[in-house]
Every structure is written in structure tokens, then in C-alpha cells.
Amino acid sequence: MIDVVFFDLGDSQGSTETKDQYDMVIIGGGPAGLTAAIYASRGGLDTLVIEKSSEGGQIAATEKVENYPGFISIDGLELAEKFSDHARHFGATISNRGVRNLTFCCDKKTIVMDDSSEIEAKTIVIATGATHRKLGVPGEKEYEGKGVSYCAICDGAFFRDKHVAVIGGGNSAIDEGLYLTQTASKVTVVHRRDKLRADKILQERAFNNPKMEFVWDSVVEEVQGDAFVNNLVLKNVKDGTQSDFPVDGVFIYIGLVPNSALLKNLLQTTHDGFIKVNPVTFETSLPGVFAVGDVIDKELRQIINAAADGASAASSAIKLYF
């Protein structure tokens, strides 16, 4: 059997025609946005979800999900597809386009799309998620695509029988590191502390995997190479010593930055850009504008509570504005 994927990729031939007015426009089609869409549609709102890349957001690039209730283990992509099918089933429209700008003026909320068309919304849900944080060290940008990667599932195939480093100690780092052991000859986790943050079950798998090794208390100071990455300069944070660490590739999973550039100066955020919301209604500092999922200021960033945020936001919107 062959695995094939065929999300409806877009607007070709008007298969997902959009109108110029909706009760609710949700920006971002990950678990938070799609769950908001399910609740809004079932609540009778005319609902549009705008997703610029792949439905499901970050979960579409996750190999296995093992902590979403009801599924002991499910492909990230399959779960993403179930979420979007579910939203469509109850009448939400999902449009594969990009947003250029948002304007809030005089009681009107307008979304300006990439093609300059405009959509007016009575309520907006920001579910734009987050992107992988970069190290910000010399060589990282230069070697992006030449041995520096942020997507194990995309690029793992290029490191068959090679030695790669994974930077980070959380769930993503360990998950992706374990995925890479399927192809790489050795996977070294480089973490700035002396223990992992990842869930215990993942830690056990990592410690028991013969291909996985660990470098503790260390941060990357520089990525070096010729045409391709061949070395990391590591610094031990405890004694300050520097050392060379030869590798063929490096995968970086050191946390997230919120996709909130669109909203700069429009909404209240933390100093690093996560949107502040009312923890009960998920409304932002602007009435009628809600925010959910990885883009908001919160402790735990998981599929389950992203979905819960979406449900809460949609039902508060219905109560407050319809």
C-alpha cells in the first residue's frame, strides 16, 4: 500500500470560493483554528478559516502524535486531516491563501488578503501558531539548507548513515531525534541543561536507543563547514570551555516564536510577541478579536489545549456577539 495525501490544496477553479463577509474569520488552520471552526459552525456562525500553508499547522509536520485522547498513536498528518474534515463537515470554509494585513476601524474588522481582496468579519480568531526558534549564532543562516534544518520529517532522508546533532531537550527535540535515528547512524542531543524537559516516556525511549547520545550543559556557539556543515563549536555552560563537535547535520528544536508580526501594535502582547488574552473568553485587548493556540501567552503548548482554546473562543464569541 502507498501512502498518499490529497488535501484540497487550494482555490483552484473556485473549489473553495470565499465570500466578502463572514460572522467569524479564523486566521490559521492548525488544531486551535480548526476546533474554533467546528464550534463556530455548529453554533450557527458563517465561518471561514484562512490557512496559508498546510492544514493542520505544525502537526502536519509531526510524524506521530501519542498524546491526543482517543488515539494511542496517530500520524500527525492523519490527525490534521481529521480536524479539517471535521470542520468542513459542519459547514466551515477553509481557504488556502495568505493574509497581508488586518485593519480594525470604526467597528469594522477587515482582512486584506495577499491578492488585495478584502474580507469583512464580525469576529476574528487569531490562530496563527508559532514557528521554530532559531539559534541566532554565526553560521546558522549561512548553512540553512546545507546541513542546518528545522524539519526532521522533511529532511531526514538526506542524512542516511550520517551523524547529526539535535539541539534542544523538550518534546520536539527528542521526538524528532528519535525519528532521525531511523536513518542516521548516530543522533547526538545537545542540551543546555543536565536533564531533559521532554515527557518521561520519550526520555526513556531516547536513553534506551543505541543510536542516541547526549552532550549536556552545552550550547552551540557557531555552525561551521565548507560547502556543507561539518562542525559545531560548543560551549560548556558550567565551565565555559569551548570544543569542536564534528557532525554532518544539525536539527534545531529550541522552542517557538509566535507568528504575531501581523498584529504588532494592534493587540497587547508579551515582550516576545505572544498575544495576551482573557483566560476565560480568549478575547484579546480588542473587542471581538480572539486568539488561541500556540500564538498566545500560556504555559503548555499541546494539541489538546490548542483545541480547547479554540472551543472556548468560539463559544464566548457566540455568547458575546451573536
Added chain:
Amino acid sequence: MGLLKKKDQEQIKDRLAEEMKDTVKIILFLTEDESKCHYCNQTKEVLQEVSALSGGKLEVEEYNYEQNKELAKQYGVEYLPGFVILDKDSKHYNVIFHGAPFGHEFATLLEDIIVISNGANPPVSQEVVEKLKAINKPVKIQAFVTPTCPYCPKAVLTAHFFSMINPEFISGEMVEASEFPELSAKYGVSSVPQMVINDGANSFVGAFPEKEYLEEVLKVL
């Protein structure tokens, strides 16, 4: 007993019935020497299955590559399996696939079939269309992908959409990187999607929006 799962078959059938208008023809180049082409048989089978689900609207024509090298060259097929998608009048839009269209790239395949079946008017903004039509020198876009990469179909489709708009000068190719390791190594591909323009005159990594994508393409001119 096919390669496509039962549930997938039903969805493909519905989608094609709903969205295909005119007939479309795939010209597929294969070799019988399995050591030279690991995915030729599976690609052939899957395309035949899709054809069988199309209600007669998708025809697949197979050619032995060794015996039809000249024809393959005309269509821009250089590696196996390789295929192109033509419209009802057998017009070639330089929409080229090198490698098996599996995983996420199956989505690309279906989308291309549907767009070409509807007259090859891809959803690209007017501004970008005008700049593409003004191109009057050959531009070859090779989009290197892996079947597990969720960002890749968009990057391949953009290349294909560009070539549909100006097939006289632009060709858009999917290249499945893991099937052609030597080619990937030649251009130093280790992250996908990576676009290689005019044999390496420019290259970039990432599924850029169409405007930025076009800017990168225009750099080779």
C-alpha cells in the same frame, strides 16, 4: 488489490468526478530494468489506478524510455520514472514529474490534473501572471522534494503554475530528491523544498509565496 487504499480511492474518485472538466493525458516514461528505476512499477500502477477512478477522463500513455529517448527529450523528461501532464488537445505545459508522486506529492498530482483539465488557468495573481508572461528566455525550475514534506506540494505547484502560464519559456519540474541522490548531491540539496533554477544559477529553500518565488526566479535572467 491496488496500491491505493480503499478509502483513498473513494475520495479520489469523488474529487475527480466533481472537479475535472476536460480530458487530460499523462505521458509516462519507464524502463523495464528495475535496478535503474525502483519506483517505475509502483508509479505506473498508481497512475493506472487514478486513471481507472477518473471516469475515462484521465488517460495514461506509457513509453519505454530506452526506445523513445527523443520523445522523452521533447517532453523534458530526463529521469525515471518521469511523466508530464497534457491537456485535451495534447498541449504540453512543461508540467514535469521526476520520481514517484507519493505521500504529499500525490496532492500535487491531483491538483495539476484538475487545473489542466479546467484549461490550465492556475490561481495566480494578475500581477505575477503579467511578469511571467514577459519572460522571454528559458527558465527551468526544479523543485526538489521528499514525499514526507508537508510544505513541498506548494513549492512544486508554484513551479507548475508558472510553467502553465508561460510554457514556451518556463518549465516546472518536481524532483523527488531521495530517488535521485546524485542529482540532489550535485546541487547540495539537504533541505526541502529546494528550488534549483537553470541548473544552479540560483537556488532557494522554502515554500515562498508566489511573489517572492517569482523574484528568485527572475534573478537568473
